[in-house]
Amino acid sequence: MDKIPILRMGKFLLVSIQVDMHDRLALQLQDDLTNRIVSARARGVLIDISSLEVVDSFIGRMISNIAAMARVLDAQAVVVGMQPAVAITLVELGLSLEGVRTALDVERGMELLRALVAAQALQ
């Protein structure tokens, strides 16, 4: 059974989606990530979608859900690496991924996560 691996790096969790996900796999990732945020006491989640060639409304909703669940569990989520063709299509489809923070690549995404967590610590 395929499963999307979740890597831990310090207080962050990293996920790179490398396959064309069927709906059940997307739902499983959502559940797994939510559980790992709690068990690893993670402060941030970085989701790399640079290999994803299609983001339809189902996968878009999964991404929004992960960001919302991370927020209520006191963690930050950043989505990185969206392909330009996917971005164009998403907007035309009518999905704006509101409430989801994005960065161009993994490096900038990690910077953003660190900044978000540091800013939160000052509050």
Add this chain to the structure above:
Amino acid sequence: MSVIHRAVIPIASREDIVHVRQLVREGAVAQGFSLVDQTKLVTAASELARNTLEHGGGGQVEITRFMESARRGVRLVFSDRGPGMADVEQAMKDGFTTGDGLGLGLGGSRRLCNEFSIESRPGQGTRVAIARWH
């Protein structure tokens, strides 16, 4: 219109949605679509295949690669024998949903294609035809 290639694919499980995406991508590549055009067609196909499965209880898609004067395109016809819809106008609106989705499937798919048509009758199923060309 001349047909270059035609195939009928069943939509009976969630894995079939992935299969439909792959075959539509292959068809779009074979027709020389740009990456953005491929992505739009595949995304629309994914939305409609999910509708066929979840609202229609399964069905099929006919994938046709065609040539019309100088245009090369792909036409997709999704059909099911599910419960159908009484109010197609309402179903086309963004945000309207009977399932747990975002209600972007039909309206969103229409925006991603050059041609879109839908026929549905309560108790007789639904047929959605889309085409994209370049």
